[in-house]
Amino acid sequence: MTLLSKLPDVGTTIFSVMSKMASDFSAINLSQGYPDYDPPEELKERLTWYINNGFNQYAPMAGVYALREQCANKVKTFYDCCVNPDSEVTITPGATEAIFCAINAVVHTGDEVLIFDPAYDCYDPAVKLAGGIPVHIDLTPIDYSIDWSEVSLKISKRTRMIIINSPHNPSGSVLGENDIAELKKLALKHDLYVLSDEVYEHFVFDGAQHFSVLRDPELAKRSFAVFSFGKTYHATGWKMGYVVAPEALSKQLRAVHQFVTFVAFTPAQHALADFMQSSPEHLTQLPTFYERKRDLLCTSMSASRFSFKPSAGSFFQVMDYSAISHKDDMEFSEWLTTSIGVAAIPMSVFYKNKNRSKRHQVRFCFCKEDKTILEAAKKLIDI
Numbered sequence: 001m002t003l004l005s006k007l008p009d010v011g012t013t014i015f016s017v018m019s020k021m022a023s024d025f026s027a028i029n030l031s032q033g034y035p036d037y038d039p040p041e042e043l044k045e046r047l048t049w050y051i052n053n054g055f056n057q058y059a060p061m062a063g064v065y066a067l068r069e070q071c072a073n074k075v076k077t078f079y080d081c082c083v084n085p086d087s088e089v090t091i092t093p094g095a096t097e098a099i100f101c102a103i104n105a106v107v108h109t110g111d112e113v114l115i116f117d118p119a120y121d122c123y124d125p126a127v128k129l130a131g132g133i134p135v136h137i138d139l140t141p142i143d144y145s146i147d148w149s150e151v152s153l154k155i156s157k158r159t160r161m162i163i164i165n166s167p168h169n170p171s172g173s174v175l176g177e178n179d180i181a182e183l184k185k186l187a188l189k190h191d192l193y194v195l196s197d198e199v200y201e202h203f204v205f206d207g208a209q210h211f212s213v214l215r216d217p218e219l220a221k222r223s224f225a226v227f228s229f230g231k232t233y234h235a236t237g238w239k240m241g242y243v244v245a246p247e248a249l250s251k252q253l254r255a256v257h258q259f260v261t262f263v264a265f266t267p268a269q270h271a272l273a274d275f276m277q278s279s280p281e282h283l284t285q286l287p288t289f290y291e292r293k294r295d296l297l298c299t300s301m302s303a304s305r306f307s308f309k310p311s312a313g314s315f316f317q318v319m320d321y322s323a324i325s326h327k328d329d330m331e332f333s334e335w336l337t338t339s340i341g342v343a344a345i346p347m348s349v350f351y352k353n354k355n356r357s358k359r360h361q362v363r364f365c366f367c368k369e370d371k372t373i374l375e376a377a378k379k380l381i382d383i
C-alpha cells in the first residue's frame with residue numbers, strides 16, 4: 001500500500017531537535033519555551049492532594065465546573081468580558097488542543113485561513129488537516145507588526161478565519177488597540193472567525209496592556225480566545241489550557257474536542273481552580289516577574305555583538321547576529337549549541353518561506369532561573 005502523508009512537509013519540530021541537541025552537548029537550553037523552575041508550591045500541593053484523595057477519573061467533557069468558573073471570573077476581571085462558564089468556557093489539554101479543535105470546528109474543505117509569519121508551528125498543520133488552505137502573510141520585518149492593508153488584499157471569498165497571536169511567539173511583539181480595531185473592521189466586513197492565541201496574555205511589559213479580543217463585545221462574538229495554564233503557572237508539562245468562545249462556537253469546538261481527547265487531566269483542573277481562587281495575585285505579579293528576566297538577559301547581553309530591541313511581551317527575545325556570522329540561521333543555531341554551549345531557535349523555522357540565508361536572527365527564551373540567564377549571557381557575550 002502506498003503511504004500518502006497528510007503532512008508531507010512536517011518533520012520533528014525544531015523545539016524537540018534543539019532541546020535534544022542542547023542535552024547531547026550539555027548546552028544551556030534557551031531554545032524551547034519552558035521554565036527551569038517549578039509551579040508555585042501551593043499549586044503542586046493541591047495537585048498531589050487531589051491525586052491522593054480520589055479525583056482520578058474523567059472530568060466532565062467541558063472541564064471541571066469550578067475551574068471554568070475561575071476562568072470566567074478571570075476574563076471578567078482582566079477584560080471586562082462576561083461569559084457563561086457552562087456554555088462558553090472549555091478546558092483543554094493545553095492550548096495546542098484548543099487551537100486544533102477551534103480550527104477543525106469551523107474550517108471546511110477549501111476554506112482559507114490567514115496566518116502571520118513568523119508563526120507558532122501548530123497553526124498551519126491544523127488548518128491543513130481540516131482540509132483548509134493556510135494563507136501566510138509576513139509580519140513587517142522591522143518590528144513584527146501587521147500590515148493591515150496587505151491583510152485586506154489577501155482576503156478572498158474563501159477566507160474563513162484569521163489567526164492572531166499576541167504577545168507573539170517568536171518575536172515578542174504585542175498588538176495594540178489600533179490592531180484590534182483593524183482586525184474588527186475586517187472580521188466584520190468579511191464575516192471571518194478569529195482565533196486569538198493569547199497564551200502569553202500576562203507577559204506584557206513596560207506598563208503596556210494586553211488587548212484581548214474579549215475586550216470588544218463584537219469581536220468576542222466571532223472569536224475563539226485561547227489561553228494556557230501551562231505558561232501562566234510555570235507548568236508547561238501539565239498541558240492544560242482553555243478556550244473562551246460564544247455558545248454556538250463553543251458547541252462546535254466541543255464536538256471536536258470530545259473525539260480528540262474528550263477531557264483534560266482531572267486532578268490538575270481541581271488544583272488550578274483552588275489556586276486561582278486562593279492566589280489571584282499570581283497573575284498580577286507575572287508582568288513584573290518576566291519583565292525583570294527580560295531586562296536581566298538584555299542588560300547582560302548589552303556589550304555583546306548581538307543587536308536587539310527588548311521584547312514587548314512573551315518570554316522570548318529575538319537577537320540579530322549579522323555582526324557575528326554570515327552562517328544561515330540553522331547553521332548558526334547548531335554552532336551556538338555545539339561550540340558555544342547555548343541553544344537557541346533559528347527564526348526561519350517560523351516562516352513558510354524559510355529564506356534561511358537572509359534571516360540572521362535567533363530566538364532566546366528567558367523563562368529561566370536568573371543564574372541560567374547569566375551563565376548563558378557569559379558564554380554569548382564574547383563571540
Ligand SMILES: Cc1ncc(COP(=O)(O)O)c(C=O)c1O
Nearest residue numbers: 094095096120169199228230241
Ligand atoms: C504561541 C503559542 N501558542 C500555543 C502554545 C501551546 O501551549 P500549550 O503548551 O498550552 O499547548 C505555545 C507553546 O509554546 C505557544 O508559544
